[in-house]
Amino acid sequence: MNFTGNTKSLLLVHKDMPEQTLDESVNIVLTPQFYTLKREALPVKYAYQAKRIAASLFEGLLEDVSTHEYFVEKKGDSWLFIAYDLEKIQDFLVEKGFDLTLVSKMFFAEQMSEHLTSTVATGENEALVNFDGNLIMVPKTALADDVEYMEVHKDFTPKKGITLEAGEKSFLPKKESYILAGIFFLFAFFFVIEGLRYSGENTEEVEKIQSLLASYPALQSSYTRENIAKKYQSIDAKERKKRESIKAIAGMIFKGSTLSSFSMDSKKFQALFICTDAKIVKKVEALAKKENFSAQKVANSHEIKIEGSL
Amino acid sequence: MNWKTYKNELLVALSLLVLILALSYKVAKVSQNEGTASTTGTSLYELEKIIALKKVWGNKKISKKVDKLKTLVPPSKLQWQKKSKKLTAVFTSLDERELNKVVSTLLNLAVVIQKIELKRTETSYNLEFTCKW
Numbered sequence: 001m002n003f004t005g006n007t008k009s010l011l012l013v014h015k016d017m018p019e020q021t022l023d024e025s026v027n028i029v030l031t032p033q034f035y036t037l038k039r040e041a042l043p044v045k046y047a048y049q050a051k052r053i054a055a056s057l058f059e060g061l062l063e064d065v066s067t068h069e070y071f072v073e074k075k076g077d078s079w080l081f082i083a084y085d086l087e088k089i090q091d092f093l094v095e096k097g098f099d100l101t102l103v104s105k106m107f108f109a110e111q112m113s114e115h116l117t118s119t120v121a122t123g124e125n126e127a128l129v130n131f132d133g134n135l136i137m138v139p140k141t142a143l144a145d146d147v148e149y150m151e152v153h154k155d156f157t158p159k160k161g162i163t164l165e166a167g168e169k170s171f172l173p174k175k176e177s178y179i180l181a182g183i184f185f186l187f188a189f190f191f192v193i194e195g196l197r198y199s200g201e202n203t204e205e206v207e208k209i210q211s212l213l214a215s216y217p218a219l220q221s222s223y224t225r226e227n228i229a230k231k232y233q234s235i236d237a238k239e240r241k242k243r244e245s246i247k248a249i250a251g252m253i254f255k256g257s258t259l260s261s262f263s264m265d266s267k268k269f270q271a272l273f274i275c276t277d278a279k280i281v282k283k284v285e286a287l288a289k290k291e292n293f294s295a296q297k298v299a300n301s302h303e304i305k306i307e308g309s310l
Numbered sequence: 311m312n313w314k315t316y317k318n319e320l321l322v323a324l325s326l327l328v329l330i331l332a333l334s335y336k337v338a339k340v341s342q343n344e345g346t347a348s349t350t351g352t353s354l355y356e357l358e359k360i361i362a363l364k365k366v367w368g369n370k371k372i373s374k375k376v377d378k379l380k381t382l383v384p385p386s387k388l389q390w391q392k393k394s395k396k397l398t399a400v401f402t403s404l405d406e407r408e409l410n411k412v413v414s415t416l417l418n419l420a421v422v423i424q425k426i427e428l429k430r431t432e433t434s435y436n437l438e439f440t441c442k443w
Contacts, residue, residue: 177318184325188332195336198343205350212357216364225360232363235422243417246426250413262428269426 008104010154014137016123019097027157029107031128032137034092035071035084036061037110042079047072050079058083073111073160082108090164105161109135115156121149238266241310245269248291249306256280260303268309275302366420372443375419382411397421401437409435416441 011020014031038057044050054070062068062083071082093100109116113133120128122137127149129138172180213220219228242264249271253259256276263270275281281297281304288295293308369375376397380390387408389400401412409428416423421441429436 172318172322174318177322181321181325184322184329188325188329191329191332191336195332195339198336198339201343202346202350205347205354209350209354209357212354212361216361219357219360225357228364229356229360232360232367235367236363239420239422242423246413246417258430259428260430262426264423264426266424 008154008157010107010152010157012109012120012122012128012152013093013096014122014126014128015092016125017096021097022099022102025102025104027105027107027154027161028093028103029109029112029152029156030084030089031109031122032135034089035082035108035110037083037108038081039075039078040081041077044079047074050074050081054081054083057081071108071162080110082110084108086162086164100164103164105163107158107161111158111160112152112156116150116152118150119143119147120152238310242269245291245293245308245310248287248293252284252287252306257284264310266310268307271306272298273304273306275304277302369420369443372420376421376441376443379412379415379419382415383408396440396442398440399438401435403431403434404437405434409437412437 008025008027011026011028012031013028013034015033036058038061040057042050042053044053050072051070054072055068058068058070058081067085067087068083069086071084073080073082089106090100093103109128113130113135116128116130116135118130121140122128125140126137127140127143127147129136129143219225246264246269249259249262249269252271252273257280258274260272260274261270262272273284275284281302284304284306285295285297288304288306291308293306296305296307297303298305373395376392379397379399380388383401383404387402387404389402391398401408404412416439419441421443423439423441425438425440427436427438
């Protein structure tokens with residue numbers, strides 16, 4: 001398996017080429033007939049920076065700068081700028097019978113100048129010649145009769161090329177597709193993170209339960225837990241009631257109201273208050289009613305008996 | 311069909327599929343979590359409650375704590391009868407301050423109060439109670 005992407009055949013495209021019938025996907029390389037180039041030593045580091053200024057470099061050289069697209073590549077110390085009219089190139093390819101969906105990538109002859117050291121035949125009248133590192137088209141009549149021609153080989157395929165988007169017949173443009181896919185993947189990522197967070201949310205409680213069960217092994221049995229809960233809950237409820245009742249009775253002791261006696265067993269309690277006057281008796285009675293105790297005034301006295309069940 | 315022709319659409323479709331799967335995963339985890347969170351929370355609450363009850367009402371050191379009641383009043387005012395896990399105490403001639411101290415201490419002890427008898431005389435109180443643990 002070849003991972004470099006040079007498995008496709010490389011086809012040289014020139015103006016005099018015969019009509020083509022493609023059976024499989026190919027890469028194409030354009031002769032200088034289809035582009036205008038410039039080499040410039042610019043103090044820029046990255047290709048995207050060079051690409052930004054490409055149009056300004058071709059002002060005056062091209063008839064219509066706006067119809068052209070630009071390809072940039074670092075070559076040694078200088079930058080190689082290539083201006084090309086993609087629409088015209090595609091029209092030409094269609095005219096020559098190319099199925100654009102089978103054109104994988106497009107390259108420029110200039111990119112492979114180090115491989116094209118000899119002359120390459122391009123039809124009956126012209127040839128592609130490497131002149132001091134620059135590839136130019138020259139009439140064959142200007143060449144010596146015994147010149148040796150070389151073939152363009154797929155091993156010459158450069159790394160960087162241009163994808164013919166028009167040939168992909170996509171409904172969605174490449175840029176928008178990438179943005180949309182990026183947004184979808186980003187949301188998917190967030191959903192997965194959120195899902196993972198939810199799945200780990202109970203872990204703390206589960207760990208706490210396990211830790212408690214390890215500290216109290218007897219409670220591992222649900223039967224034991226139920227029995228303990230039943231036993232102590234009943235005690236807890238009854239004893240709370242007793243203590244709350246005693247506190248409520250204690251709250252009825254104030255100036256003018258004295259607790260004379262109090263008794264309590266496991267089922268009920270009884271308290272007798274001696275009050276200084278009828279007004280205090282009423283007040284104690286009201287407090288007892290508020291606590292849902294039964295209050296009974298003792299006849300012909302300022303005493304009141306309070307009872308309650310537990 | 312050359313898949314490259316529709317690679318943009320395929321990319322968007324694939325990312326959309328991943329998005330749907332991720333969303334389904336999240337929704338499944340949320341609903342699963344809601345169910346288990348409630349069960350786990352209840353179990354933890356019940357367990358902690360049982361342990362707390364056991365610590366309070368099953369405290370083995372309560373017998374020593376009960377002895378604190380003896381120290382609240384002079385021995386002359388107290389009849390103390392402690393047998394196994396049961397106590398019967400009779401306090402006589404308690405003033406209000408002493409009565410409050412004894413009753414407050416008793417109420418704060420995790421013991422089962424079986425009986426309380428309190429009677430006021432002219433100037434003091436007599437208190438008798440029985441409790442077990």
